[in-house]
Amino acid sequence: MSRRSGTLDRAEARRIALAAQGFDRARPAAGADRRSVRTVFGRLGVVQIDSVNVLVRSHELPLFSRLGAHPRDSLVAASWRGEAFEYWGHEASFLPVDAHPLLRHRMAAAADGAAWKGLVALARRRPGFVADVLAEVGRRGPVGAGEIGMGGGRTGPWWGWSEAKRALEYLFWTGAVTARRSPTFERRYELTERVVPAAVLAAPTPDPDDARRALLRRAAGALGVGTVGDLADYFRIPRPVARPLVADLVEDGALTEVRVEGWREPAYLDPTARLPRAVDATALVSPFDSLVWERARTERLFGFRYRLELYTPAERRVHGYYVLPFLCGDSLVARVDLRADRRAGVLAVLGAYAEPDVDTAAVAVRLAAELAQLAAWLGLDAVHVARRGDLARRLTAAVAGR
Numbered sequence: 001m002s003r004r005s006g007t008l009d010r011a012e013a014r015r016i017a018l019a020a021q022g023f024d025r026a027r028p029a030a031g032a033d034r035r036s037v038r039t040v041f042g043r044l045g046v047v048q049i050d051s052v053n054v055l056v057r058s059h060e061l062p063l064f065s066r067l068g069a070h071p072r073d074s075l076v077a078a079s080w081r082g083e084a085f086e087y088w089g090h091e092a093s094f095l096p097v098d099a100h101p102l103l104r105h106r107m108a109a110a111a112d113g114a115a116w117k118g119l120v121a122l123a124r125r126r127p128g129f130v131a132d133v134l135a136e137v138g139r140r141g142p143v144g145a146g147e148i149g150m151g152g153g154r155t156g157p158w159w160g161w162s163e164a165k166r167a168l169e170y171l172f173w174t175g176a177v178t179a180r181r182s183p184t185f186e187r188r189y190e191l192t193e194r195v196v197p198a199a200v201l202a203a204p205t206p207d208p209d210d211a212r213r214a215l216l217r218r219a220a221g222a223l224g225v226g227t228v229g230d231l232a233d234y235f236r237i238p239r240p241v242a243r244p245l246v247a248d249l250v251e252d253g254a255l256t257e258v259r260v261e262g263w264r265e266p267a268y269l270d271p272t273a274r275l276p277r278a279v280d281a282t283a284l285v286s287p288f289d290s291l292v293w294e295r296a297r298t299e300r301l302f303g304f305r306y307r308l309e310l311y312t313p314a315e316r317r318v319h320g321y322y323v324l325p326f327l328c329g330d331s332l333v334a335r336v337d338l339r340a341d342r343r344a345g346v347l348a349v350l351g352a353y354a355e356p357d358v359d360t361a362a363v364a365v366r367l368a369a370e371l372a373q374l375a376a377w378l379g380l381d382a383v384h385v386a387r388r389g390d391l392a393r394r395l396t397a398a399v400a401g402r
Contacts, residue, residue, distance in 0.1 A: 009261045012275055013225050014301050014330055019274045020224030021291050022066045023281040023327065032063070032070035038083065040066050042096055045218045046089040046235065047075060048288040052310065054322045055338045056378060057185055059094060061286035065327075069377045076181045082197045086179040086187075087172075090236055090293070097200050102215050105208035107175030119170035122163070133167040134176055142180040142188035212237055213245050217254055220270040222290060225258065227265045230297045234290070263300055279330040282366050284338075284374060292325060292332075304332040304355065319389075320351045328366050333358045334391055336367070340378055347375040351388035352395045360394050367391075368398035 008016070018024055022043050028036055040063060041047065050058040060072050071077065075094045078084040087103055089095045095103070106115070113120040123130045136148055148164040168189050171177040178195045179187045193201060206214065219234035220226065226234075232242035246268060249255040255268040285292055287308045292298045299305050306325060309317040320337025328334070337351040349371065354360045371383045385396040 006257065007259045007261070008225065008267070008269075010301070011330070013260045013263075013267070015279050016224035016269070016273050016275050017226075017291070017301055018224075018279045018281060018327075018330055019276050020222055020270065023283065023291070024274070024276045024279045025066075027066070027068040032067035032074075034074075036067055037063060037070055037074045037078070041075065041078065041084070041094075043222065044290055045096065045099065045222050046290070047094045048090050048290070048293065049086070049092040049094065050288050052322065053185075055324075055340050058286050058288040061284070061324075062289050064374070064377060065283040065285055065289065065291075068373060072377075073183075076185070079180060079195065082195065085192070085196050086181075087175070088236070090234060090290070097196050099215075099218075100196050100200050101203045101205055102211040104175065104205045105211050107173070110170075110173035110175075116170070116173050119166055119173060122166050123170050126163075126167075129163065130167045130170060133164055134171055137168075137171070137177055137189050138191055141177075141194065142182075142190040144182075144186055144188050209245060212241065213249060213254075216242060216245055216249060220249075220255055220268060221272070223270075224273040225260065225267050225269045226297060227263065227267055229265070230294055231268060233294050260300075281327050281329065282370050283327040284324045284336070284370055285327055285332075286324065287322070291327075298325075298332075302332045306332075306335070319353055323351075326363070326367055326370070328363055331355075331358075333363050334367060336371075336391075337388075340380060342380070345379075345381040347371060347378065347380045347383045349383065349385040349392075349395065352385065352391040353389040354391040360391055364391060364394035364398040367395060368402055371399065372402055 022040050044062065047059050047062055052058060059075055063070050063074060075084055079086065079094065083097060084094045085097055085100060086094055088106065109115055133148060137143055145165040145168050168177065175192055177189045178192045180190045180195065182188055215235040215237060216231050219231045222234065223230055228243050228246050229239055231246060232239045246255065250257050256271050258267050258269045260267045292306060295306055304325065309319065309323065310321060319335055322339065323335050323337045325332045326334040326336060332355065334352065334354045336349055339348045339350060341348050354363060375383050383399050385392055385399055
């Protein structure tokens with residue numbers, strides 16, 4: 001990077017971003033322990049939750065991408081230990097507990113009707129009902145939505161599941177309850193005071209703009225470099241709200257404005273960001289991973305156009321149902337449509353596609369090794385590659401050659 005001109009070429013920006021996300025470090029040779037999980041989770045600052053389980057729960061993959069094999073319940077276990085909590089960070093997310101004060105303005109806004117107005121309408125229309133649902137959580141939590149009102153002697157539509165679920169979601173948005181996940185990953189509602197440590201709950205609540213500035217600073221630390229839109233998206237702060245706050249951070253020296261080759265907008269660099277001379281990562285990346293969840297940024301950094309086709313009709317899909325980018329070196333070089341066939345004990349590669357101008361033989365060898373590690377971590381016995389995609393033939397040979 002030219003410090004004098006304040007410019008980055010695209011390769012430098014890419015290496016900064018990968019280092020900020022933890023991809024410049026070798027995976028632990030003996031597998032990840034609790035300390036390494038805590039380090040990665042703290043570096044990312046938020047891990048998105050999604051219900052799709054065709055391969056693995058989406059929140060488990062970001063840790064595997066950076067650490068390799070680790071206990072699959074690591075983040076759930078962290079929430080039970082009071083190290084993490086669930087809230088709307090970047091969509092539904094696990095967050096470190098020290099982020100709780102920074103999100104209280106969002107909880108207050110929900111209570112005041114600024115978010116999820118349908119739920120607020122319920123709370124205003126039936127405040128006694130919502131209070132009774134909260135009391136039921138206090139008596140029986142952690143509790144699933146379908147259990148509310150069961151076995152307690154109350155019957156009839158007043159305790160209908162739909163209304164109870166909506167009341168619980170209102171209480172979740174407003175921070176009165178959070179969640180503890182069951183072994184099957186069912187959301188079970190619990191009083192926040194039983195999940196978030198007392199010392200964190202007693203911490204002062206920042207002014208909303210101070211909290212947003214802190215979240216933007218965390219976003220910059222996790223991204224390394226990004227536009228206002230990139231930084232704002234990380235914790236879902238509206239861009240018009242974020243723009244003047246980013247300017248404040250630049251004025252205070254907490255961010256540095258730079259130019260990135262090929263980017264139309266100014267970029268903002270975390271002053272503590274590292275620029276490694278090289279990054280040689282190997283990782284399959286979840287569609288919901290913070291490295292790629294902002295698709296426009298993914299295209300700017302990697303020249304990789306990525307769209308999740310889950311909700312696209314099958315006949316219109318280009319690459320498949322659940323497609324993961326493959327990071328090799330410092331580039332996204334391929335994409336694979338994956339499914340865990342648990343009954344057959346097979347990691348199924350339904351399609352494998354190389355990006356233009358990559359060494360497909362070398363990519364296939366490294367991808368085969370990564371697929372083998374993923375299968376072993378998931379307790380699957382074999383990797384099976386279907387014929388679909390221009391990388392499939394070489395990948396089949398590489399898997400067979402292991």
